[in-house]
Every structure is written in C-alpha cells, then in structure tokens.
Amino acid sequence: MGHLADHVLLSYVDDELSLDERAEVEVHLGACEACAEMLTGLRTARRDLSEELACLDVPAPVVSASEIRERFLSRELEQLDTPAPELTPDVRPLHRRFPSRRPLMAAALIVILLSGASAAIPGSPMRDWLKWTVERLAFVPGTRPAAPPADESGEGEKASGRAVAVSVQPKDGLVRIMITGAAPETMIRLRLLNRGPASVWSVDGRYRTAPGEIEVLDAGPGEVLVFIPKTLPTALVEVNGRLVAIKEGPDLKLLIPAADSSDTEVSFPAGG
Amino acid sequence: MIGKRPDPRGDVDFEAVFAKLYPSLFRYLNRMTGDADVAADIAQEAFVRLLRHPIPDADARRWLFTVATNLVRDWARSADRQRRLLQESYRGPTRLAPPDEAVERAERIEAVRAALAELAPRDREILLMREEGFRYAEIAEVVGVAPSSVGTLLARALRRFSTVYREGNGQQDNNEGTDEEMKR
Numbered sequence A: 001m002g003h004l005a006d007h008v009l010l011s012y013v014d015d016e017l018s019l020d021e022r023a024e025v026e027v028h029l030g031a032c033e034a035c036a037e038m039l040t041g042l043r044t045a046r047r048d049l050s051e052e053l054a055c056l057d058v059p060a061p062v063v064s065a066s067e068i069r070e071r072f073l074s075r076e077l078e079q080l081d082t083p084a085p086e087l088t089p090d091v092r093p094l095h096r097r098f099p100s101r102r103p104l105m106a107a108a109l110i111v112i113l114l115s116g117a118s119a120a121i122p123g124s125p126m127r128d129w130l131k132w133t134v135e136r137l138a139f140v141p142g143t144r145p146a147a148p149p150a151d152e153s154g155e156g157e158k159a160s161g162r163a164v165a166v167s168v169q170p171k172d173g174l175v176r177i178m179i180t181g182a183a184p185e186t187m188i189r190l191r192l193l194n195r196g197p198a199s200v201w202s203v204d205g206r207y208r209t210a211p212g213e214i215e216v217l218d219a220g221p222g223e224v225l226v227f228i229p230k231t232l233p234t235a236l237v238e239v240n241g242r243l244v245a246i247k248e249g250p251d252l253k254l255l256i257p258a259a260d261s262s263d264t265e266v267s268f269p270a271g272g
Numbered sequence B: 001m002i003g004k005r006p007d008p009r010g011d012v013d014f015e016a017v018f019a020k021l022y023p024s025l026f027r028y029l030n031r032m033t034g035d036a037d038v039a040a041d042i043a044q045e046a047f048v049r050l051l052r053h054p055i056p057d058a059d060a061r062r063w064l065f066t067v068a069t070n071l072v073r074d075w076a077r078s079a080d081r082q083r084r085l086l087q088e089s090y091r092g093p094t095r096l097a098p099p100d101e102a103v104e105r106a107e108r109i110e111a112v113r114a115a116l117a118e119l120a121p122r123d124r125e126i127l128l129m130r131e132e133g134f135r136y137a138e139i140a141e142v143v144g145v146a147p148s149s150v151g152t153l154l155a156r157a158l159r160r161f162s163t164v165y166r167e168g169n170g171q172q173d174n175n176e177g178t179d180e181e182m183k184r
Helices: A006-013 A019-031 A033-054 A065-081 A102-119 A125-139 A155-160 B014-033 B036-052 B057-075 B079-084 B099-118 B121-131 B136-143 B147-168 B173-183
Strands: A164-166 A174-182 A188-192 A199-201 A206-210 A213-217 A222-229 A234-239 A242-248 A251-254 A265-269
Touching: A006 A019, A006 A033, A006 B147, A019 A033, A033 B099, A033 B121, A033 B147, A065 A234, A065 A242, A065 B014, A065 B036, A102 A125, A174 A234, A174 A242, A188 A222, A199 A213, A251 A265, B014 B036, B014 B057, B014 B121, B036 B057, B057 B121, B057 B136, B099 B147, B121 B136, B121 B147, B136 B147
Parallel strands: A174 A265
Antiparallel strands: A164 A251, A174 A222, A188 A213, A188 A234, A199 A222, A206 A213, A234 A242, A242 A251
8 A cells, every 4th residue: 555645645734635535535544554643743844834933923013004005105196207218318529420521511601601791781682581581480570479378277287297186075975076078088097995985977988897996998078077985085086097186085186287176076178 | 968877886995905914914024035124115015016906805815925925036036135035133022031042042043044045935935825824726826836736845845844944953863753754
C-alpha cells in the first residue's frame, strides 16, 4: 500500500478536498499508521507556523477610511493640475541647425535692407505695397481684429483645472447637478465612494451600472441631471472621462466653471 | 424633457471594507516585507487604488491582496532591497521586556525572519496568504499559479519553513523525526 503525498494530507488539513477525496483519505488514514503520524506532524507544523508568525506582528498604524479617501481625492486633483508635458525645445544654435544657411541669411538681410531703403522713396512700388499691407492688417479703423474679451467667464479657472467650491442647498435631500448642451455621444459617469442611492437622468442614454458606479453612454442630446444625496460623503462626476465635480462632505467642488448656479442646483455645459 | 431612469444604487461600503480588511492586509504585508512602515504604505496605497476601481465587496479582499502583492514585488525588485527583505531588525515590541525574555524573543523573531527569507518569494506569498485564510483557488489567482499546484507548493513551503526555523531556533536534534516524516 502506498502512502499519501504530503500535499494531499495538507489539502485534507486545509479542507480543500472534495467529499469523495476526503473519504478516500480517511479510509487510508484508518489503515496506515505512517500517514496518520504524518498528518499529526502536518497539523503540528501548521499550528506552530501560526504561532511563530504571530511573533512578527505589530499593531497596524492607525489610519481611517476618511484619510484614505482624502489621499485619493488629492491625487485626483493633482492629476488635473499636472500640466501637459512640453515639447523639449531644440536649443542648438541656429548656425548649427542650419550650417549651410549662413550665406543665404546674409543675402536675405541685404534684400530686406534694400527694400527698406526703397520704401523710404516717395512713390516707389515698394512703399505702395508696404502701405497697402499695413492698412489691410491692422491700422485701418474697422478692420483691426478685436482684442480678446476680458476674462469674466471663469475661463482662467477652466484652463487651470482648479476646483471651485460652490454652495448648493440640497432640495429634498438631493444635490442636483445639471449638465447642459450634452452632445448625443456624451458619456457621464458618477462614482460613489460610499454606499448610498444616487441617480443620473438623461433623455436617451444607455446605462451601465457597477457597484459604486453609474455610467451613462450616449447621454445627450440636451440636458443630463445628476442627483446625489446630501448624506453621501463623497461622489465624483465625470463627463467624457474628465472629472468635473466632486461632492466631498457638504461641499460641491466644480472643476470647470458653472454656467449657472442657484440655491438648489448647479449647471454647466457638457463641453466644459 | 428629461427621461426618468431607474435609480441604480451604489453598493460599495468603503468604510466597512477598510475596517474589515486593513488589519489583515497590513499583517500580511508586515510579515512579507519585515518593515512595518513599508507595509502600512503599501496597504494604504492598495486601498487608494480600490477607490479608483470600485469592485463588489465580495471581490475586494482578493483584489487588494493581488495589488498589494504586486506592489511588494515592485518594492523588493532591487537587489539591495531583496537582500534586506525580511532580514531587518525587528522594530517592535513597545513593551520593555526583561533582558532574558527580550533576548529570547529577539532570537525567535530572528529565526522566523530567517526561515521566511529562505523561501522563494512565491512560496512565501502562498504560505502567508494561507495564514490569512485564503482558499487555494484564491491563492492561485493572486499568485498566478495553477490551482492544482497550490497544495504542492504550500506543502513544500511549510516543510522548508519548519526545517530552517528549527535549525535557527536550535531545535534540530529534538525534531528530526517530525522533519523526516514531512520530507517523505
């Protein structure tokens, strides 16, 4: 009669065998003293291991779920603030980038100087052309391009990606966020970091839900409403993969400028 | 007009998951790395990542241990750290023990650390995960081995640990019989 392998006996100790396998092992153990002794040895080794490992244990540092959540949120915000990587400038001197262009540049400089001198002569074709060009581009009243409007719309905040806290009084216990002007293919995602009810309403969206997450595909056209209970500590709203609002405790932080904000509702365009 | 939709409910209770799993994950990582600070950092990082990837509560334990195990592997990748792994001096306990007891305890801890350090990283992961109560199928998924091989690997790890620990703890002579039984 052969003996049972140690991994079979260990699986028996760990209750990892099927009922049939377990029955077979027990029949064998009843008839084989060596395997029964080995089983005892394995049980002892298992028990000793637990005791020996326990001497390494130290109390876990005290940290709360709220601290973990804060760390997560600050990391999300940091990512928003991280500027896009810049192209590495080519800092080589001009003459090294274009080693054979030096004579050409000298010739161009001579042409420019001659043209300037020619433009100084009243009635010369060069003077007429220069005058016409300048008038077309800038100096004739009414043709000058309009200066960029003053930044009153919060676009600066939008560019920086920084959070703007707005105050919304929950109505019926719900914080309401309206996303306006959503294109048909807009994707809205609401992520909840705590258990609780929340909803997203759209005209004709396709809904996908997972624990802690509501995703609405093709959420447009038009308006999409997001409802978050005021009691829900943390929730994140994303539009087309971009984080646009974070509800954190009693605050609602908007990461893009609000188009409109009333006491009970805040709204912003889907395009941001 | 805005169409009304069903009211899907979030189902992740992060506080409950954290309270339930943080101590176990920290213990596993502390035993694995031998460094309580590193263990705490990795455990907390795993929970931060869990917030980014909400998953059903039932899967959270396996997911967290998978992420944490991978983070330990990354952490231990450099040769220097690999050498330090599990061989650092013990940082606890806070209680001031009598000299004899303290020496005895330190020697015991040293022997356990040495025995764990003798195991292959994968065997160590398997052994410590089983100590946290994982089933073989879950261990196989986290560690990345066939479920049918977990029993064999675990038996080998247990045998190796017992042998090295007894040698380090001066129990070789008294337990040779048991060791021979396990080697069979």
